[in-house]
Structure formats: C-alpha cells, structure tokens
Amino acid sequence: MARRVGDTFRYLPLLAVLTLWPAFAHSAEPKTEAELRNFVVQDCGSCHGLTFKGGLGPPLRPADIEPLSVEAIEAIIREGVPGTAMPPWKALLTDDEMTWISKQLKSGALL
Amino acid sequence: MLRMVTMIAAIVLVGCQALQSEQALPLRGTGDLGLIIERATGSVLVIDHSEHDVLGRVEGLGDLSHASVVYSRDARYGYVFGRDGGLTKVDLLTMTIANRVIQSGNSIGGAISQDGRYVAVSNYEPGGVNIFDSETLETVLEIPAYYVNEQGEKDQSKTVGLVDAPGNQFVFSLFDAGEIWTVDMMATPPDVTRFDAGKEPYDSLITPDGRYYIAGLFGEDGLSMMDLWHPEQGATTILPGYGKGEQRLPVYKMPHLEGWAIAEGNAFVPAVGRHEVLVADMNDWSMVQRIPVQGQPVFVMSSPDNRQIWVSFAHPKNNVVQVIDSQTREIIRTLEPGKSVLHMEFTPRGEEVWVSSRDSNRITVYNTRTLEEVKTLSAQKPSGIFFTNRAHALGL
Numbered sequence: 001m002a003r004r005v006g007d008t009f010r011y012l013p014l015l016a017v018l019t020l021w022p023a024f025a026h027s028a029e030p031k032t033e034a035e036l037r038n039f040v041v042q043d044c045g046s047c048h049g050l051t052f053k054g055g056l057g058p059p060l061r062p063a064d065i066e067p068l069s070v071e072a073i074e075a076i077i078r079e080g081v082p083g084t085a086m087p088p089w090k091a092l093l094t095d096d097e098m099t100w101i102s103k104q105l106k107s108g109a110l111l
Numbered sequence: 112m113l114r115m116v117t118m119i120a121a122i123v124l125v126g127c128q129a130l131q132s133e134q135a136l137p138l139r140g141t142g143d144l145g146l147i148i149e150r151a152t153g154s155v156l157v158i159d160h161s162e163h164d165v166l167g168r169v170e171g172l173g174d175l176s177h178a179s180v181v182y183s184r185d186a187r188y189g190y191v192f193g194r195d196g197g198l199t200k201v202d203l204l205t206m207t208i209a210n211r212v213i214q215s216g217n218s219i220g221g222a223i224s225q226d227g228r229y230v231a232v233s234n235y236e237p238g239g240v241n242i243f244d245s246e247t248l249e250t251v252l253e254i255p256a257y258y259v260n261e262q263g264e265k266d267q268s269k270t271v272g273l274v275d276a277p278g279n280q281f282v283f284s285l286f287d288a289g290e291i292w293t294v295d296m297m298a299t300p301p302d303v304t305r306f307d308a309g310k311e312p313y314d315s316l317i318t319p320d321g322r323y324y325i326a327g328l329f330g331e332d333g334l335s336m337m338d339l340w341h342p343e344q345g346a347t348t349i350l351p352g353y354g355k356g357e358q359r360l361p362v363y364k365m366p367h368l369e370g371w372a373i374a375e376g377n378a379f380v381p382a383v384g385r386h387e388v389l390v391a392d393m394n395d396w397s398m399v400q401r402i403p404v405q406g407q408p409v410f411v412m413s414s415p416d417n418r419q420i421w422v423s424f425a426h427p428k429n430n431v432v433q434v435i436d437s438q439t440r441e442i443i444r445t446l447e448p449g450k451s452v453l454h455m456e457f458t459p460r461g462e463e464v465w466v467s468s469r470d471s472n473r474i475t476v477y478n479t480r481t482l483e484e485v486k487t488l489s490a491q492k493p494s495g496i497f498f499t500n501r502a503h504a505l506g507l
Contacts, residue, residue, distance in 0.1 A: 042151070042451070042469060042492070043426050046364060049194050050151065050176035054217055055235060056269070056286075056313075056365065080361060085313075085329060087361030092427055 030094055040101055040110055047085065051111060056085055062108040073102040136204055141186045144203050145456070145498035147467065147474065148191070149491045150175045155191060156490055157206050160458050160465070160498060163476060163486040167206040173197040173213075179220045179369075179495055182502035183245060184227035189497065190245070192221040198232055200248060203499070210248045214241050222275045224296055225505070231273055231281045231294075238267035240283055240294070242301075252301055258288035272315025272326050272368070274506040276339055284312035284326045284335075291326060291337055291346050308335035308346040313383075316368040317506035325349070327368050329383060332359075336396065349396040350380075350389060359384035364409055364425035369507070372413030372420045374437035379420050381408035388422060390440060402440055404433055410454065413437065414479055415461035423452045423466075432466060434482060444482045448475040456496035467493035 031039065041050060047057035058064065065073060077098045080088035089098070104110050143161040154170040172178075174195035181190050188209060191199045196215035199208055217236035223229070229251060231242045239255040260266040268285035276282050281294040289310050295302040310330025317324050317339075326335045326346075333351040338344060366381035373379070377399055378391045388411055390400040406428030412421050420435040429451050434444040449468025457464045463485060466475045474488040474496070501507040 038470065043363075045176045049217070050174050051195075053174070053195065055177060055194060055219070085362065085365065087363055089361075091361070092363070 036097055060105050062106060065105060070102045070106055073105060074098045077101060141203050141499050146180050146189045147490055147493050148175050148178045148495040150494040151492035155201060157203055165488055169201050169206055172199045177219060180497035181221060181223040182499050184502055186499040186502040190230050192218055192232055212248045219271055220273055222273050222281055224275050225277060225279045229296055233270045233273035233283055235269040238269045240270055240273060254303060256285050271313055274317045276317060277321040282324045284315050286311055306346050309333055309348055313365050314368045316371045321505040350391055350398055353389055366409050372411050374413050374417035379411050381411045400440055412455055415457055419479060421455050423455060449473045453494045454496050456498055459500035465496050467496055469494060
C-alpha cells in the first residue's frame, strides 16, 4: 500500500499525540517479561483463574481458545468484548505486549 | 512377637504424639487471630493481630485467585472458599486443614448461616449455591440457579453476592439472570424465593443490621436493593443512572461491596468504571455526593467507628490507598502500602488496619488515628485478610 509523503505530514500531529500518549497514560510504559508474566497470571487471573480455568471470565487454556488465532486473541485483549466484563486493555498494554500475551495463552506457556 | 510389641509401641507412640500435639498447644483464645490468603501458592497465613505476628502457614488449599473466609461461631475454624470450588475448613489453633471438599468447578465466595450450622457456597460453574453442614461439610442442599437465557433456553446463572441474613436465611444474586434469591433455612425443605433485580448484579452487601441487601450492577448504572423486612416489596433500583450521559471507563477490576461503608446516615459505594466514590442518603437512597478519587475504587470500607472511609483501587492505579473523612467527605490522606493493593481489614475495634500488597509480598499495618505505618509483615502474594471477629457479624 503506497502512501504519499503528504499524508504522513497530514497525520503528523495525530502521530505525535499517539506517540506521546502512553507517556501521559503512565501505565502503558513497557513492562519487563517477569512483570508481564505476573500481570497475566495475577491480574487476568482475577477473572479467568490463576490457572486459566475460568471465573467471571471464560477459561483460557489452550484447548479452550483453540479456534482463535493469535491475532483474534490480540484483538479481544485490545478492544475487550462489548457487553461483557472484559475491558479493552489497549490503554495499558503495548502492541508487543498484547502479541506476547496471545502467544503465551495459545501455547499454554504460563500454566 | 518382638515385632508385634514394636508395632504396638509404635502405634501408642504415634497416638501419644497426636495427643501431645493437641495438648502442647498453648492455651489461648482465637479472638485476635485471622487468616491471610496467599493467592498464588494456595496457602493461608494464621496471624495474631495483637502481636502483629505470623503464627504459621497452612498449605494445600488449591486455586485461591479469588478467595474469601467466614468463621465458625466459636471462631476456631475458618471456611476458605477457593476459586476452584474448594471449600476448606482450617483449624486456626492447630493450623491444619480440618476438612476439605471440592464442591463445584468454579466458585466465588460463601457465607455461614446465622445459627452457624450451615455453610453456603456461591458457584459460577455450575451456576448455583451449595449448602453444607458446617461441622462435617456434608451436602445439605443444592440450589441450581436455573433461568431462561436470551436464546429462550434453560440455563444456569453464575451466582454472586451470597450473604447470610437474619431469620437463618441466605441471600444471593444471579449475574446472568438479573435476579435476587432468598433461601429460608428454617423451612423444611428450605424455601427458595426469586425476585427480579437489575442487569448483571456483580456483588452485593447486607447492612450490618441485616435489613437491606444491596447488589451492585455491572450491566447498568445503579444498584438493586431489597428491604428484607419487607421482601414482598421486591427489589427496587437505587441511584439509577448515576453516570448518565458519561462514558464509562473500561473496568479493569470489579468493585467489591463487602465491608462497604455506612457513616453519618450515608452509604459510601464504589462507582463502576468511574474514579468516584458515591455517597447515598440512606433515608431515601438519593445521591448526596460523588467524591472524586485517584482511580476506580474496588473496596470502600469504613473503620469500625465510621469516622474514616478507606478506599483501594483497580489496576493500574492500585499502589495507593486513600482515606476519606466520613464527615467532611474529603480525602485526608493518600498512602502507599506497596504494589497492587488488594484488601484491607480493620482490627475489631478499629485502632489498626491491615493492608495487603500483592506484588510487594507485604502486609502493612497502619494506626488509624495517626495514619502512620506500625509494622510490615511478609506474605507470599497476599490478597484477602480476614479476622475472626467476622464470626459474630451478620453478612460476613
């Protein structure tokens, strides 16, 4: 997809806002892998269970999320599930972090 | 022959040791003891809040990612409700597991009846409430939370906000069905009554006198209230549309209503998806004020003298606790007990409060008069703190 240079400039203010925004949000600062692992197990675990067997939220073991691709899980984490207790996490997690989490859930590495 | 004598001797010896271990226990009461949940390791700490001391650790309680405790009326045993459906009876004196059953696939909490005979557990999977003999943990009654779902099919709802109520009743809410059910344990068989409530009750509380049962709603702005002196009036909505016209923030952690605050004739409750504590006039349940706080409140708890309201918060602003003066309704102190504060528990007469910081592996004890730190204790990923004075309070 070719993009004209002009377009980039047009969106520059927006880009600047997007780039700076995490700094204002204070919590979206990148986490270390250990922090991220702790976050997934402990904080996601509040609703999905520490062993991802489910709670208020559905179970997230590899077999439970088998039909979902890494990208699909990532999208759920990013945007949440409207009408349910699953919130969008995009303000608190970076794209890389959401990808990492999705892959860990798919592989069951955090169990 | 010699072998047999040895065997008998061994048996006698083992018997004596078992006896001895009971006898060797220091003679003591349980009134200043408590349990602290260590959520990641499936263990609990037995603590002494007079001495600020950890007496011991009891292990093997399963998944405690969401756990709570109620106490037997003699305050010797704590019933620990685990996420994995485990119901564990812990002996605080011997610091051992007295009994343990796995009673469902996934549970959220429980209650003990007014007379102390029954322990009830609120389950997500399969949705419903199971009731046990508090002595033996044998099943007394199973109450599947049947309802008709949006597809018109018979389904079982997740149950939440289970409390005990006067008249030896249990009361709970159905998250998926939007109903409140009461269970009369005096009737034979126990009598279950259903009431319509608001959308998606996520937790509830009962006022200390046991009269009002109030369920917080996730599916709408407002709370569902039942006057248990007049159940025939059904559930009514209070504080309807408290955030009308405003965009709700993503809710990163469900608020908890247990131990909610009532002071000066006002009720202080956490707003869902807002950085606010709501204040309602308990005479007519009208909104008095919305107090801005630094994050989304999870626990809003009043000190036993009702002078202070202590507020903990949802991720990611959960490293602080704010203290509100119940009279002026202003924040008087912001404290930093550690990373990921999960729970607070006041000593029975309120001179101190214990605060758990999950990611700092720490309990911080504060003096409620000076608001200064008194002591810190080590714990592994601590969450809930439960003192034995709960044995003698309704709804706890």
